[in-house]
Amino acid sequence: KQKTAYEIPKRDWSSDVCSSDLDASDEYISNLLQGNSYLRAERNYNDVTIDGRAALVRRLSGVSNVTGKTEVVLVYTAMTNDDRLLYLVQVVPENDYRTYFRAFDDMVRSLRILR
Numbered sequence: 001k002q003k004t005a006y007e008i009p010k011r012d013w014s015s016d017v018c019s020s021d022l023d024a025s026d027e028y029i030s031n032l033l034q035g036n037s038y039l040r041a042e043r044n045y046n047d048v049t050i051d052g053r054a055a056l057v058r059r060l061s062g063v064s065n066v067t068g069k070t071e072v073v074l075v076y077t078a079m080t081n082d083d084r085l086l087y088l089v090q091v092v093p094e095n096d097y098r099t100y101f102r103a104f105d106d107m108v109r110s111l112r113i114l115r
Contacts, residue, residue, distance in 0.1 A: 020079075021054070021056070021077070021078075021079050022045070022056070024077065024079065024085045025045065025056050025058070025075075025077040025085070028075070028077060028085055028087055029041065029058060029060070029075055029077075032060070032075065032089075033060070036062070038062035038063055038064065038065055039060045039061065039062040039071075039073060040060065040061065040062055041058060041059075041060055042059045042060060042061050043058065043059045044058070045057065045058050046058075048076065048108070050076060050078045050086075050088075050108060050111055050113065051078075051111055051112050051113045053078050053079075053113060054078070055076055055077060055078035056076070056077050056078070057074060057075065057076045057077075058074075058075050058077075059072065059073070059074055059075075060072075060073040060074075060075060061073065061094065067093070069093045069094070069095070070093070070094040070095075071091055071092065071093055071094065072091070072092055072093075072094050072097050073089060073090070073091050074089070074090040074104065075087060075088075075089050076088040076089075076090075076108060078113065080113060086113060088107070088108065088111065090104045090107070092104070
C-alpha cells in the first residue's frame with residue numbers, strides 16, 4: 001500500500017531532500033504567502049515522493065477573501081534534473097477536504113516528471 005502525504009513521518013533531515021531543495025521550497029511558499037496574505041503555514045514540511053523523486057509537501061490554510069470559507073492549500077515541491085523547482089498546488093474548501101483527499105492523492109501519485 002502506498003502511503004499518502006500525511007502518513008509519512010515529519011522531516012528527520014536524513015531524507016534525500018537537500019538544503020537547496022528546502023531553500024527553493026521555502027522561497028516559493030514565502031512568495032505564495034505574500035501574495036495570499038490570508039494564508040498561514042499550518043505544519044512543517046513532510047517528505048513525500050513524486051515520480052520516484054524526493055519531494056516535500058506543506059499544508060497552508062486560511063479564510064478566503066473571495067468565499068469567506070476556510071481553504072486548505074497543499075503545496076508539493078520537487079527539484080527537476082536541471083535544478084528547477086516543480087510545484088503542485090491543491091486548493092479545496094476545508095469542509096470538502098475529505099471528499100477530495102483521495103483525488104488529490106491520486107494526482108500526486110500519477111504525476112510524472114520528464115527526465
